[in-house]
Amino acid sequence: MRGDKIYGLGATDCKGNLASAMEAIHSLVEEGVELDYSLVLAATADEESGSSLGLIPLLERSILKVDAAVVLDADDFEIVITQKGLMHLKVSIKGKKAHGAYPWLGVNAIDMAARIIVDLKDQKTNYTKNGYLREPTLNVGTIKGGDKVNVVSDWCEFELDFRFLPGTSHARILRNLKRTISRYTHNFKIDIQGIQDPYYISPKHPLVKNLVSAMHSAGVKSAISGSEGATVITFFKARNIPAVATGFGNEGSAHVADEYARISNLYKGAKALAKFLQDYKFSSTG
Incomplete structure (x- = not known):
């Protein structure tokens, strides 16, 4: 003391x-x-x-x-x-390996993950305003992928932290996430780590x-x-x-x-x- x-x-x-x-x-x-x-x-x-x-x-x-x-x-x-409610999840993206000198022969999972994240960040969210809370947020908490600098990455994982207001459901956020990822790849998996309603x-x-x-x-x-x-x-x-x-x-x-x-x-x-x-x-x- x-x-x-x-x-x-x-x-x-x-x-x-x-x-x-x-x-x-x-x-x-x-x-x-x-x-x-x-x-x-x-x-x-x-x-x-x-x-x-x-x-x-x-x-x-x-x-x-x-x-x-x-x-x-x-x-x-x-x-x-x-x-706010929260939803924590991990997104896993699969690509195709290739030699780093010939990237057109592979599918870079890190590149896809980067485009997905930018897309998610650029989206405007419709929500009911709350006088006690700030707007909904999305945080990219972790990201990792690839095995070596001269190899096209065939995998990438990133974790997302969604915070959302009363009146918004986690199911709606999840549907939009799947729709967004599907614009870039269909070879992905989402693991829900935790959900708390607003x-x-x-x-x-x-x-x-x-x-x-x-x-x-x-x-x-x-x-x-x-x-x-x-x-x-x-x-x-x-x-x-x-x-x-x-x-x-x-x-x-x-x-x-x-x-x-x-x-x-x-x-x-x-x-x-x-x-x-x-x-x-x-x-x-x-």
């Missing part, structure tokens, strides 16, 4: 949030507060890698059975009501309204926002469980050297969370 900062890997994402949650629950127990509902604290693993070893099996096997969820995976007390919950939903009220009571200025990245709220959506995300970390500190969280924010977060848990009524959801 140094001053108001506590340093360490995961301090902001998301050990600090977990500490605040534990402190909030501990304070309610100490004060003898009885909630109108059963409270579950789930400290799940594997969120950074898709949650296949964390939240997903807990929900699929009905080990975790809840009627609403607050996900602590955000910074600076923001209240996340919407987020998410939206109304700012008028009791989860959101009660969080805003609790933050205000704790002397915290919070903002309703959207998330460009993915949190686990979409896995609750798949089971028709309303969810919202918030958190008390420090923006820009996650996944970097000297990651830190502000101790004062973790304290305020615990205070706000305790207030929210104490005041929330499921009857208010209708």
Whole structure:
């Protein structure tokens, strides 16, 4: 610790949030507060890698059975009501080998991949605008291919990261990808690595309204926002469980050297969370 900062890997994402949650629950127990509902604290693993070893099996096997969820995976007390969907995939292109001195005798898979990527990047996407999120994005994360500098490459693989808005389906993106690749080659394969649907919950939903009220009571200025990245709220959506995300970390500190969280924010977060848990009524959801 140094001053108001506590340093360490995961301090902001998301050990600090977990500490605040534990402190909030501990304070309610100490004060003898009885909630109108059963409270579950789930400290799940594997969120950074898709949650296949964390939240997903807990929900699929009905080990975790809840009627609403607050996900602590955000910074600076923001209240996340919407987020982009994501689709990660790998495209494999096959060509034909030839001597590098006679490229016309082969089919260069790297050349085809390059043209496909440029085509995808140049496309204008139709989408429904969202006041909390930026436009859809496509990132080429990795690319590799070929065996030797003087050989026409007969293979190339590249990985794509699509981020898309509520109102757009991953199926539509996949259809367009296949159509685009087919303009250059029919000898290709697509391997889906991960899909998360986009998410939206109304700012008028009791989860959101009660969080805003609790933050205000704790002397915290919070903002309703959207998330460009993915949190686990979409896995609750798949089971028709309303969810919202918030958190008390420090923006820009996650996944970097000297990651830190502000101790004062973790304290305020615990205070706000305790207030929210104490005041929330499921009857208010209708």
